[in-house]
Amino acid sequence: MESKALPDDVKVPVSNQDMGGEVVNKERWEELRRLWEAGMSVSGIARQLDLDRKTVRSALKKPNWTPYQRETAAATTLLSPHEDWLRERAPQVHYSARILYQELRSQRGFTGSYDTVRKTIQPWRGQASVASLTQRRFETEPGQQAQVDWGQIKVRFAHGPAEVHIFVMTLGYSRRAYVEGFENERLTSLLAAHEHAFAWFGGRCAEILYDRMRTVVLGTSEGKPRWNPTFDAFARHWGFEPRLCRPYRAQTKGKVESGVKYVKRNFAPGRIFQDIDDFNEQLRQWLVEIADVRLHGTTHERPIDRFAAEAAALTATSSQAGFLDAMVRDRVVALDWLISIDTNRYSVPCRLIGKTVQVLRSGNIWQIRYQNKLVAEHAVLAGRYQLSVQPGHGPGAVARNARQRFAPASEPTTQPVLPVDAVEVRDLQVYEQMLEVA
Numbered sequence: 407m408e409s410k411a412l413p414d415d416v417k418v419p420v421s422n423q424d425m426g427g428e429v430v431n432k433e434r435w436e437e438l439r440r441l442w443e444a445g446m447s448v449s450g451i452a453r454q455l456d457l458d459r460k461t462v463r464s465a466l467k468k469p470n471w472t473p474y475q476r477e478t479a480a481a482t483t484l485l486s487p488h489e490d491w492l493r494e495r496a497p498q499v500h501y502s503a504r505i506l507y508q509e510l511r512s513q514r515g516f517t518g519s520y521d522t523v524r525k526t527i528q529p530w531r532g533q534a535s536v537a538s539l540t541q542r543r544f545e546t547e548p549g550q551q552a553q554v555d556w557g558q559i560k561v562r563f564a565h566g567p568a569e570v571h572i573f574v575m576t577l578g579y580s581r582r583a584y585v586e587g588f589e590n591e592r593l594t595s596l597l598a599a600h601e602h603a604f605a606w607f608g609g610r611c612a613e614i615l616y617d618r619m620r621t622v623v624l625g626t627s628e629g630k631p632r633w634n635p636t637f638d639a640f641a642r643h644w645g646f647e648p649r650l651c652r653p654y655r656a657q658t659k660g661k662v663e664s665g666v667k668y669v670k671r672n673f674a675p676g677r678i679f680q681d682i683d684d685f686n687e688q689l690r691q692w693l694v695e696i697a698d699v700r701l702h703g704t705t706h707e708r709p710i711d712r713f714a715a716e717a718a719a720l721t722a723t724s725s726q727a728g729f730l731d732a733m734v735r736d737r738v739v740a741l742d743w744l745i746s747i748d749t750n751r752y753s754v755p756c757r758l759i760g761k762t763v764q765v766l767r768s769g770n771i772w773q774i775r776y777q778n779k780l781v782a783e784h785a786v787l788a789g790r791y792q793l794s795v796q797p798g799h800g801p802g803a804v805a806r807n808a809r810q811r812f813a814p815a816s817e818p819t820t821q822p823v824l825p826v827d828a829v830e831v832r833d834l835q836v837y838e839q840m841l842e843v844a
Contacts, residue, residue, distance in 0.1 A: 438465055484518040485526055492526070498701055501531035546578035549719025551649075552611040553578060554600075556591050556619070557666035564680045573599035576665045577611065579719075580712035581702050583665045585673075585693060587685045593621040594748070597640050601728055604644070607713075609720030613647040623650060643729045645721065672696065735765040737774075743799055747772060749790040753799040754782045 434455065441451045448466070452459045485492065488510060499505045503524040510516035510523065557572045570587040573596070577583070584603040588595040596619075604610045616622045624632045631650055633641075641648045673692050679685040698710040705712060726732075737745040743756040747765055754763060754774055764775045767786065774782040784794045 438462065442466060484516070484522060488514055488516060493530075496527060496530055497703055498706060500706060501527055503527045547719070548579040548716035549609075549611055549721070551578040551613050551615060552576060552603075553615045555617065555663060555666055557670060559587075559670055559674050561674060561685065562678045563682075563685075564678075570682065570685060571595070572666065572669055573603075574665045574669065575600070575603040575614075577607065577713070577716055580709050580716040581665075581705055582607070582709040582713045582716070583693070583697060585665075585669055585689055585697075587682055587689060589682060591619075591621070593634065593636060596621050597637070597729060600640070600644075604723040607720060608717060608724065609722045610644060610646050611720065613649050614641075615649045615651055617651055622648065639733065640729050643732060644723065644726070668697070731767050731769070733767070736762050737765055738762050744793075744795075745774070750787040750792045750794070752782070752784045752787075752793075753795040755799045756801045 438451055438455060438457075441454065442448075446454070448459055448462050451457070452462050455462075491514065492506065492510075495509070496506060503520070506527060507516075507520045507523040510518075552575050554573070554575050557574065559570050559572055561568055561570050571589065571591050573586050573588060575584045584606045586599050586602055588599065620634070622634055622637050624634055626632060633648065637648070669689075673689065673696075677688065679688065698713075699708050701707070702709055702712075735747070737747070739745055739754050739758045739761050741759055743759055744751040744753055745763065745765070752772060752774070754776075758776055758781065761776060763781065766773045766775070770786045772784045772786055773780060774784075782796065782799065784796075787794055
C-alpha cells in the first residue's frame with residue numbers, strides 16, 4: 407500500500423470529543439501509518455497507541471485536514487453563544503444555511519462567515535434527511551388517519567391539586583389536534599371525546615389508530631382483535647375503521663404522543679383553574695391561539711394551514727345523530743318494574759315485568775318503548791346509581807285506575823295521588839318508597 411507522506415511540520419488535530427484537545431504529532435503519525443501499512447486494524451492501532459478509533463480513522467482518511475480543522479475550531483468558538491438558538495431554528499427554515507446566516511448577522515450580532523454556518527449546518531441537514539426517510543412510511547394522506555391517546559396532568563384547581571385525564575386526537579396529515587380534559591378514562595368519556603373532536607374538526611378520518619386500551623380492545627383471538635362491543639358499535643355508527651398500533655411499537659402513533667407531550671409542556675405549566683370546566687375553556691382558547699398556529703417541527707407548517715387541505719377530505723358528521731342518541735338498547739323489566747341504564751334505574755309500567763323494552767335517548771330524555779309504543783319517558787339522571795320512579799307505573803296505580811274507571815260518575819276518588827317528588831329517592835330507600843307508590 408502506498409504511503410501518503412505528510413510535511414514534517416504538519417500535525418493532525420483531534421476534536422475535543424475524541425481526544426480532549428490533544429494532537430497527533432509527527433512521530434505518532436509515522437507510527438500510526440507504519441502499523442496501518444503493516445496490516446494492523448484500526449482497532450488494533452487504537453489499542454496499541456492508546457488512541458480513540460475515531461482519531462485513527464480521521465488521521466488515515468484526512469491526512470491534509472489541518473487547515474480545515476483550525477478553521478472549524480475558530481468557527482465553533484464564534485457560533486458557541488448561538489448554538490441553542492441555531493439548533494432550534496434550523497429545522498424551522500429547512501436547514502437553510504443562507505437564511506440562518508442572514509438572521510445571525512441581523513438579529514444576533516454574529517461576525518463570522520457564511521462558510522462557518524454552512525459547514526456547521528451541513529451534517530445536521532444530513533441527519534434530518536435520514537430521519538425523514540425512516541419515518542416517511544408513517545405519513546398519511548389528508549383525511550386518511552387520526553391518532554388517539556390519553557395523558558395525565560397534575561394541575562391546580564381552586565380547591566387544591568388534582569389529576570386531569572386529557573384526551574388527544576391528532577389528525578395525521580395536518581397535525582391539528584383536539585384536546586379535552588376529563589375526570590376519568592371510562593368508555594363514556596372516550597366516546598364523548600370522539601364526538602366532540604368530530605364536531606371540532608367538522609368531520610372524521612377514515613381510520614383512527616389506538617394503543618391497546620381496554621375501552622377499545624379486550625384482547626386478541628386467532629391474531630385478530632376482540633373489540634369492546636360498545637366501542638365496536640360506536641365505530642360502526644360513525645363509519646370509521648379502528649386500528650391498533652403494533653405491540654411495543656409506540657412510534658407508530660408518535661404524532662399523538664408528541665401532541666400529549668406538547669400539551670403537558672406548553673399548556674399546563676403555571677396555570678391555575680377553577681374546575682374541570684375552566685380547564686377545558688382555557689384549553690380551547692390555547693388550541694386556537696397557540697397550538698393551531700405554531701410552526702410544526704416536523705411539517706414546518708402551521709397545523710391550521712395544512713388543515714385547509716385536510717378539511718375537505720374528512721367525512722362530514724354534523725348531519726348524523728350522536729351515538730347515544732341513535733343507539734337503541736334492549737332492557738328486560740325487573741320484578742321491581744325498573745330497568746337499568748348507565749348504572750341509573752328508571753321505572754316502567756309494572757304490567758311489563760319480564761318483558762323486553764327498547765330504550766332510545768332523545769336529547770336529555772330517555773324514551774322507553776314496547777312493541778313500538780311509547781310506554782315511559784324519564785329525564786336523563788346526572789351522576790351514577792340514581793333512581794327515577796313515576797307513581798303511575800306501580801301496581802297501586804293500576805288498582806286505582808280500575809276503581810276510578812268503573813265507579814259511578816258522582817263517586818269521589820278517595821285514593822290520593824302521590825306527587826312525583828315523593829318517590830324520587832336514593833338507592834337505599836328504593837323499595838320502601840316503591841311500596842308507598844304501589
